Amino acid sequence: MRADREFAYGAAAGLLGDLLLGDPRRGHPVAVFGRAAAAVERVLWQDDRGRGALHTAVCVGGAVALGSLAARLVRSSPAASVALTGAATWAVVGGTSLAREARAVGRALESGDLEAARARLPHLCGRDPQALDADGIARAVVESVAENTSDAVVGALVWGAVAGVPGLLGFRAVNTLDAMVGHKSPRHLRYGWASARLDDVAGWPGARLTAVLAAAAGPDPRGAVLAWRADAAKHPSPNAGPVEASFAGALGVRLGGTLSYAGRVEHRPVLNGGGRAVTVADVDRAVRLSRRVGWLALGAGAAARIGVRAVARAVPRVRGKGRTA
Secondary structure, eight states: OOHHHHHHHHHHHHHHHHHHHOSOSSOOHHHHHHHHHHHHHHHHOOSOHHHHHHHHHHHHHHHHHHHHHHHHHHTTOHHHHHHHHHHHHHHHOOHHHHHHHHHHHHHHHHTTOHHHHHHHGGGTOOBOGGGOOHHHHHHHHHHHHHHHHIIIIIHHHHHHHHHHHHHHHHHHHHHHHHHHHOSOOTTTTTTTHHHHHHHHHHHHHHHHHHHHHHHHHSSOHHHHHHHHHHHGGGSSSTTHHHHHHHHHHHHTBOEEEEEEETTEEEEEEEESTTSBOOOTHHHHHHHHHHHHHHHHHHHHHHHHHHHHHHHHHHHHHHHHHHHHO
């Protein structure tokens, strides 16, 4: 079996596994990596960019090396390669957990239990829930679903298509480190700089693909494209901007505005300013769009691998014919 088919079959199996099983309650591989990264931080931490860069290199390099070793061990067996790709995909994507948490907040809002919604919101994002009313919580959920569709699903599939199992594990390592040390707290302002910048680079292709697919799969493709072009660059994050703007336009809602993190108020630009305010019903609409985008990303990644391989095989034949002539 060719490597492109091994990736397609394995990644599809991994997405199905995530859909049917979700994340394990205990012993999740990403949580194991997080504990290892925290242990490395305890050894290396200094208020210094160089130490932070070393931390990033050790943790991400270790994940990539582990994926490379595992792929090398099973490369002689197509079945084992598919199984490894499936297991790695299931371990790094988080679409089902994202949908479950978003819908849990949505159900609490639908029942009028604002305190339950506030208690559940930190499972999705770092907003200050006590500073939000019901509409603010719904908006935060839709924004989190959009951003995490790229971070937790599409980005991993993109790098899996590029580099197989090492790409899957490497991307998840980068994204996890950014969540751990990439935020601008006093402790991590310098130490987490390298992780944050690497996450921006690694997330760039997945964010753009997510925005394209949200426009293609959403109910208003034209609105998605217009919002992306008009508003994405206004967002402080180079990757969240295109994704959130495209989701906003596709769903016909208005995202962005004032928010609060850890007691710090931020005034972010409005995305798709001509849209309506987010309502509770938009939470489920965002989740459904996220699901469609994830499966389309798998198809795009598999098609890209097959296309690249076909081109690579055709080039030597064309060159050979040219020499014969």
